[in-house]
Amino acid sequence: xxxxxxxxxxxxxxxxxxxxxxxxxxxxxxxxxxxxxxxxxxxxxxxxxxxxxxxxxxxxxxxxxxxxxxxxxxxxxxxxxxxxxxxxxxxxxxxxxxxxxxxxxxxxxxxxxxxxxxxxxxxxxxxxxxxxxxxxxxxxxxxxxxxxxxxxxxxxxxxxxxxxxxxxxxxxxxxxxxxxxxxxxxxxxxxxxxxxxxxxxxxxxxxxxxxxxxxxxxxxxxxxxxxxxxxxxxxxxxxxxxxxxxxxxxxxxxxxxxxxxxxxxxxxxxxxxxxxxxxxxxxxxxxxxxxxxxxxxxxxxxxxxxxxxxxxxxxxxxxxxxxxxxxxxxxxxxxxxxxxxxxxxxxxxxxxxxxxxxxxxxxxxxxxxxxxxxxxxxxxxxxxxxxxxxxxxxxxxxxxxxxxxxxxxxxxxxxxxxxxxxxxxxxxxxxxxxxxxxxxxxxxxxxxxxxxxxxxxxxxxxxxxxxxxxxxxxxxxxxxxxxxxxxxxxxxxxxxxxxxxxxxxxxxxxxxxxxxxxxxxxxxxxxxxxxxxxxxxxxxxxxxxxxxxxxxxxxxxxxxxxxxxxxxxxxxxxxxxxxxxxxxxxxxxxxxxxxxxxxxxxxxxxxxxxxxxxxxxxxxxxxxxxxxxxxxxxxxxxxxxxxxxxxxxxxxxxxxxxxxxxxxxxxxxxxxxxxxxxxxxxxxxxxxxxxxxxxxxxxxxxxxxxxxxxxxxxxxxxxxxxxxxxxxxxxxxxxxxxxxxxxxxxxxxxxxxxxxxxxx
Numbered sequence: 001x002x003x004x005x006x007x008x009x010x011x012x013x014x015x016x017x018x019x020x021x022x023x024x025x026x027x028x029x030x031x032x033x034x035x036x037x038x039x040x041x042x043x044x045x046x047x048x049x050x051x052x053x054x055x056x057x058x059x060x061x062x063x064x065x066x067x068x069x070x071x072x073x074x075x076x077x078x079x080x081x082x083x084x085x086x087x088x089x090x091x092x093x094x095x096x097x098x099x100x101x102x103x104x105x106x107x108x109x110x111x112x113x114x115x116x117x118x119x120x121x122x123x124x125x126x127x128x129x130x131x132x133x134x135x136x137x138x139x140x141x142x143x144x145x146x147x148x149x150x151x152x153x154x155x156x157x158x159x160x161x162x163x164x165x166x167x168x169x170x171x172x173x174x175x176x177x178x179x180x181x182x183x184x185x186x187x188x189x190x191x192x193x194x195x196x197x198x199x200x201x202x203x204x205x206x207x208x209x210x211x212x213x214x215x216x217x218x219x220x221x222x223x224x225x226x227x228x229x230x231x232x233x234x235x236x237x238x239x240x241x242x243x244x245x246x247x248x249x250x251x252x253x254x255x256x257x258x259x260x261x262x263x264x265x266x267x268x269x270x271x272x273x274x275x276x277x278x279x280x281x282x283x284x285x286x287x288x289x290x291x292x293x294x295x296x297x298x299x300x301x302x303x304x305x306x307x308x309x310x311x312x313x314x315x316x317x318x319x320x321x322x323x324x325x326x327x328x329x330x331x332x333x334x335x336x337x338x339x340x341x342x343x344x345x346x347x348x349x350x351x352x353x354x355x356x357x358x359x360x361x362x363x364x365x366x367x368x369x370x371x372x373x374x375x376x377x378x379x380x381x382x383x384x385x386x387x388x389x390x391x392x393x394x395x396x397x398x399x400x401x402x403x404x405x406x407x408x409x410x411x412x413x414x415x416x417x418x419x420x421x422x423x424x425x426x427x428x429x430x431x432x433x434x435x436x437x438x439x440x441x442x443x444x445x446x447x448x449x450x451x452x453x454x455x456x457x458x459x460x461x462x463x464x465x466x467x468x469x470x471x472x473x474x475x476x477x478x479x480x481x482x483x484x485x486x487x488x489x490x491x492x493x494x495x496x497x498x499x500x501x502x503x504x505x506x507x508x509x510x511x512x513x514x515x516x517x518x519x520x521x522x523x524x525x526x527x528x529x530x531x532x533x534x535x536x537x538x539x540x541x542x543x544x545x546x547x548x549x550x551x552x553x554x555x556x557x558x559x560x561x562x563x564x565x566x567x568x569x570x571x572x573x574x575x576x577x578x579x580x581x582x583x584x585x586x587x588x589x590x591x592x593x594x595x596x597x598x599x600x601x602x603x604x605x606x607x608x609x610x611x612x613x614x615x616x617x618x619x620x621x622x623x624x625x626x627x628x629x630x631x632x633x634x635x636x637x638x639x640x641x642x643x644x645x646x647x648x649x650x651x652x653x654x655x656x657x658x659x660x661x662x663x664x665x666x667x668x669x670x671x672x673x674x675x676x677x678x679x680x681x682x683x684x685x686x687x688x689x690x691x692x693x694x695x696x697x698x699x700x701x702x703x704x705x706x707x708x709x710x711x712x713x714x715x716x717x718x719x720x721x722x723x724x725x726x727x728x729x730x731x732x733x734x735x736x737x738x739x740x741x742x743x744x745x746x747x748x749x750x751x752x753x754x755x756x757x758x759x760x
Contacts, residue, residue: 018686022670022694026080027588027662028580030073031491031517032573033084033472033482034066034499035462038116038143041090042480044082044488050074057085058116058144060561063462065498069573072557073495076577076600077584082491084484086463086471093117093458096179097124097322103184105155105320106163107177108139114460119143120173122453123419124325127402128152130307132314133191133288134161135321139173148173155180155317158218158286174455180320188316190280191217191288195311196304198274200237201244202229204302211294212305214252216262216280221292222255224248226299241269245276261287276303280316287316327450329357329423333412334440341370341378349438351430354390356399356416357423362430363389379407382439386414399423412439420452469503472496482508485515492517492661493579495572500524502541509543509641516661516668518654519545520579521641522570523552523622528606530613537620537644546642546651547661551575551623555633556604566603571625574599578635579658588662589703591638591655591743593623595631602633618745619645623654638743656740659703667691667736679727684717687734691715695738705739713738 003011031044037058039045045056050071053059060067066083073081090113097106110117123138129152138149148171153163155178167176193214198204210228215221226232231247234240249267256262264281280287290313291306304310347367353360365385370378387405394400402417416425427441436442463471474481482504485491494512496504505521512519521542527533533552536542542550551571559567575592578599582592605627609617614624614636621644623637640657642649651657670690677683695713698704704712714737721733 018689019693020670020673020686020690022666022690024662024694024698025490025665025669027492027658028078028080028576028583029491030078030081030493030495030576030580031084031485031488032066032070032073032081032495032497033086033484034069034497035061035064035087036066036083036085037061037064038112038114039083039085040111041085041087041113041460042474042478042484044084044484047081047083048079053083055144057083060559062561065570068557068559068567068569069495069497069576072569072573072601073577073580076574077581078577079580079584082485082488084482086481087114087460088463088467088471090114090460091458093120093455095122095453095455097122097325099320100323101319102323103320104179106322107179108174108455109177110455110458111171111173111175113458115458116143117455117458120455121420122325122455124322125402125419126321126324130313132307132312133318133321135163137163137167137322139171141173146173153321154315155321156285156288156315184320185285186283188283188285188287188319190283191313191315191318192280193278193289193291193305193311193313194270195276196309198241198276198304201232201240201303202237205232205299208297209299209302211297212300212303213292213294214248214265214278215288215290215292216252216259216265217282217286217288218290219259219261221290222252222262223294224251238269238274241274241276245269248276248278276305278305283316285317289313324419325453326420326423328415328417328419329425329449330416331414331425331427331441332408333414336375336379336410336412336440338375340438340440341375341382344370344438345382345435348433349435351433352386352389352436352439352441353428353430353434354414355424355426355428356390356397356403357418357425359394359397359399360428361393363393364433365389365435375410376407379410379412383407383412386412412441414441420450423450465501468499468501472499472501472504473507482511485511490665491515492658493576494519495576496522497572498522498525498570500541505541505548506543509545509548512547513545516665517547518579518658518661519543519548520572520575521548521550522572523550523554525554525568525570527552530607530609530616533617533622534620537617537622537641542641544641544647546640546649546657548641549623549639549643549654550621550641551625551635551637552617553606553609553625555599555602555606555625557601558603568606571599574602575635587701587703589655589659589741591653593635593638593654593743595628595634597635598631599625599633599635605633621647638745653742656742659738659740663736663738666694670694671734674732679722679730679732681718683732684722687717687732688715691717691734691736695736703738703741705741711739 003013039057047053053070092113093110095108096104099105121140125136128134134152134154136151140147150166152161154161164176210226212224213221232240233243245267252265261280261282266279270277278289280289291300293300300306301309307313345367350364350367353362371381372378383405390403399417404415406413416423427436429436472481476483479486494517509519527536555571556566557569558564579592582590621639621641626636627633638654643652692715699712706712716735721735
């Protein structure tokens with residue numbers, strides 16, 4: 001747009017040059033479809049190496065021809081591929097986890113459909129930074145050793161660590177779904193924050209420690225400033241703590257600003273304890289209480305409030321998190337009588353021999369009498385001593401580091417710190433000062449030996465000959481089978497390793513014509529000798545398409561699954577890799593055949609052709625694989641399936657068709673800017689400029705026949721190609737012509753004797 005002239009002086013205006021550079025598209029992006037040991041179904045995966053295929057699809061399998069074809073593709077020079085796994089009647093492996101109630105809360109499904117999801121192990125623990133509310137979950141696929149662990153997860157859908165968001169965004173193994181009903185979520189009890197046991201608050205608070213903040217239901221935090229000594233008035237430590245709880249409740253409610261979570265907030269001292277318990281005013285999924293440090297004179301640490309200060313914060317959704325799975329090995333004592341611990345431990349009863357996961361050790365819990373006014377208190381004291389002694393014994397061993405000893409009614413429950421089938425626990429009398437019998441951990445004890453929790457229920461059916469067509473040519477609307485490639489922007493070479501079903505080949509060839517791609521077809525494995533192949537190509541078994549080529553015979557390659565033993569394999573992956581290598585070394589206009597066209601990894605051919613047999617197949621459009629001394633196995637044909645001599649097709653040769661496809665795709669993508677431009681000579685000139693520059697760059701690379709650009713190509717866009725009627729209908733016509741290079745199939749050497757000069 002011209003600049004606005006207002007003041008006397010010099011103005012600068014930038015003018016468009018009309019240059020819009022056209023970039024050639026890739027020519028050797030392969031697409032494979034077939035069976036694989038595992039991986040997503042009906043979903044094209046973008047791969048850049050065979051290692052990618054191994055990670056995503058499980059690598060080679062004896063009953064999967066596609067794995068060997070993909071391996072050969074990358075070995076022979078391929079660099080980029082899309083792979084679609086196709087199976088029949090697939091179901092997904094899953095496992096539904098429960099909470100402590102128990103009700104179903106979290107469903108774990110394998111990301112990949114089929115039986116490959118069976119056996120993915122699920123482990124849940126509560127060893128988090130907030131053990132009252134969050135959980136950790138681990139997934140292990142034993143078949144390849146892949147493991148994923150996600151820590152500090154929440155069942156609160158508004159939490160930054162919401163389990164579904166954290167796992168589903170990145171997991172390569174599973175996906176999660178929450179299966180708790182809305183009514184159950186709405187009925188969850190309010191979230192709480194509870195301190196640890198406190199000494200007299202007069203010894204904990206002073207002018208430098210009298211402030212903290214409280215956030216309820218993730219709302220903006222409010223400040224709690226404790227007035228000393230008014231807010232801790234009372235004649236006893238319990239009364240002073242009650243006074244403090246009342247002051248906290250009053251100060252928080254005073255800042256409610258119509259928020260029910262703050263208006264109905266409570267703070268009190270639970271009976272028979274010296275703790276502070278804060279409760280949200282509103283229950284439900286989002287209910288929680290968080291204590292945060294004060295910004296100046298922090299008192300949260302002194303009052304042991306907040307998970308970082310030793311308190312316990314339990315969100316409402318803590319009730320619907322999955323329980324730990326698999327269970328650790330546990331040992332439950334016999335029931336204690338009311339006075340069993342009145343005189344224990346003592347100097348002769350302090351030792352305990354305990355074996356966690358098969359590692360026996362002796363611990364000592366001390367000879368001080370159990371503290372407490374009743375059995376429950378004494379059991380709690382003994383349990384705490386056992387847990388502390390075991391954890392201190394081997395802090396580097398998870399079985400010891402995460403060991404727990406808890407009170408359940410009138411029993412003690414000991415649990416190793418590991419989970420699953422390898423988890424074990426046993427207690428025996430120590431050689432000295434044993435207390436095992438007095439704690440009822442010998443006779444009558446119950447040991448639980450857990451089993452690993454794995455996903456189950458995944459299955460699939462291998463497609464038989466009768467199912468191949470319906471499996472590969474499936475629903476296009478839902479992008480199943482071959483049509484999963486609808487999600488792929490560009491592919492140039494299609495391979496269906498080992499597939500020779502006529503219906504599939506016909507539809508696949510038509511799809512390639514639509515997508516401007518080229519179809520590399522395997523000869524039928526039953527066509528072993530040349531006569532059988534002649535009958536096949538002469539009939540209706542193969543599509544007569546210039547977007548396809550067939551290669552014969554099948555090849556022998558080393559099979560890593562059988563210690564290098566030769567395996568008869570389809571040639572399409574090898575040939576597709578050869579296409580890619582030739583494109584990179586010489587260009588798409590060079591025939592992928594000749595003595596340079598070595599078939600890497602091919603140790604033998606299923607049939608050794610001679611020249612005469614080759615001569616019976618080549619005129620019919622069959623590309624033969626040959627083996628020659630010195631050169632080894634090579635591709636010795638470059639014709640499309642319209643390349644039979646009788647068809648006289650202008651796209652007889654593979655490089656001519658593939659060059660045309662390259663030009664079509666590049667020009668299609670490189671001229672999108674033309675749409676809706678004013679349809680007149682300035683536009684036509686820009687079109688000629690940009691398309692001419694693109695064609696000239698190819699000419700300089702040797703892509704066309706001819707010594708000069710005029711002989712090699714033509715770009716025409718003017719009044720002759722686009723009439724006024726075309727303009728009125730919104731049409732601009734561009735003519736692009738090129739002189740293709742065609743391979744020298746037959747080299748004729750004429751030899752003649754030169755007779756001596758005769759004078760006449």
